[in-house]
Amino acid sequence: MTSTQTTPLRYLKGHGTENDFVIVPDAENEIDLPPALVARLCDRRAGLGGDGVLHVVRSAAHPEARAMAGEAEWFMDYRNADGTVAEMCGNGVRVFARYLEHAGHVAAGEVAVATRGGVKHVHLDKDGSVTVSMGRAVLPEGSVTVTVDGRSWPARNVNMGNPHAVAFVEDLAHAGTLYDEPPYEPAAVYPDGVNIEFVADRGPRHVAMRVHERGAAETRSCGTGACAVAVATARRDGADPAETGAPVTYTVDVLGGTLVITEHPDGAIEMTGPAVIVAEGTLEPSWLAQG
Numbered sequence: 001m002t003s004t005q006t007t008p009l010r011y012l013k014g015h016g017t018e019n020d021f022v023i024v025p026d027a028e029n030e031i032d033l034p035p036a037l038v039a040r041l042c043d044r045r046a047g048l049g050g051d052g053v054l055h056v057v058r059s060a061a062h063p064e065a066r067a068m069a070g071e072a073e074w075f076m077d078y079r080n081a082d083g084t085v086a087e088m089c090g091n092g093v094r095v096f097a098r099y100l101e102h103a104g105h106v107a108a109g110e111v112a113v114a115t116r117g118g119v120k121h122v123h124l125d126k127d128g129s130v131t132v133s134m135g136r137a138v139l140p141e142g143s144v145t146v147t148v149d150g151r152s153w154p155a156r157n158v159n160m161g162n163p164h165a166v167a168f169v170e171d172l173a174h175a176g177t178l179y180d181e182p183p184y185e186p187a188a189v190y191p192d193g194v195n196i197e198f199v200a201d202r203g204p205r206h207v208a209m210r211v212h213e214r215g216a217a218e219t220r221s222c223g224t225g226a227c228a229v230a231v232a233t234a235r236r237d238g239a240d241p242a243e244t245g246a247p248v249t250y251t252v253d254v255l256g257g258t259l260v261i262t263e264h265p266d267g268a269i270e271m272t273g274p275a276v277i278v279a280e281g282t283l284e285p286s287w288l289a290q291g
């Protein structure tokens, strides 16, 4: 969206467990989305409000997705609320698939979505839930410590295409306000920043989490974060599917709802949760021109 844009531009709003997004349809990749404009779009007072932007582009029209065009027609060009680019967004890819269905681009309940974290296969179920094949977690060696209000916890380093640090706490209130990013050591472990999750037990194979998201601050939910939490918890519980030979499923309560994560013995991870299109509209040229 260039500041010289003269015609109103279409957008939609959607959310997945209240992780909310501004959706910008742009099949031919003609809309310029500089970080400052993304931040304005995500501003909850002066803009539309959102934890991020889902830029909807045909894979063949985007240099970062062209190689995936044969497998996935559409590319989720994900941007965080601060305008930074992220490799993957789990709640976002469910909402992205829901948008493709809403726009009539998806015939059956299955769709492949190209992302910077690779192609993700998505199933839109008739019951309204959406299941994403999230790929496999990578668990780099080395420990990380996160600190809040003078208390520190060891955190598990889990990569879901994007980086996560997962800390187990007695009570989610111990994560404090999460207004600011909790300090972590050694900082060098995450040269491009990190999403930090705090996890408390709720019962057998049932946890609750809060998250400070890279590029967004505390959000009501983080899909890749919930996967990182399920993977870290399975290792804590001695339920690593690669060792037990059996898939393991965790229910992960987030502030905005519940996600269900299953990890299989081959490492494949599936996430199931809701995805809602809330509204659609047009951006006023005068708002865009404010720059």
Ligand SMILES: N[C@H](CCC[C@H](N)C(=O)O)C(=O)O
Binding pocket: 019, 051, 052, 080, 085, 086, 087, 088, 089, 090, 091, 092, 162, 163, 195, 213, 214, 215, 216, 221, 222, 223, 224, 225
């Ligand atoms: N803030 C994340 C991207 C969004 C992840 C989250 N919204 C999700 O649902 O996975 C990052 O910079 O890696």
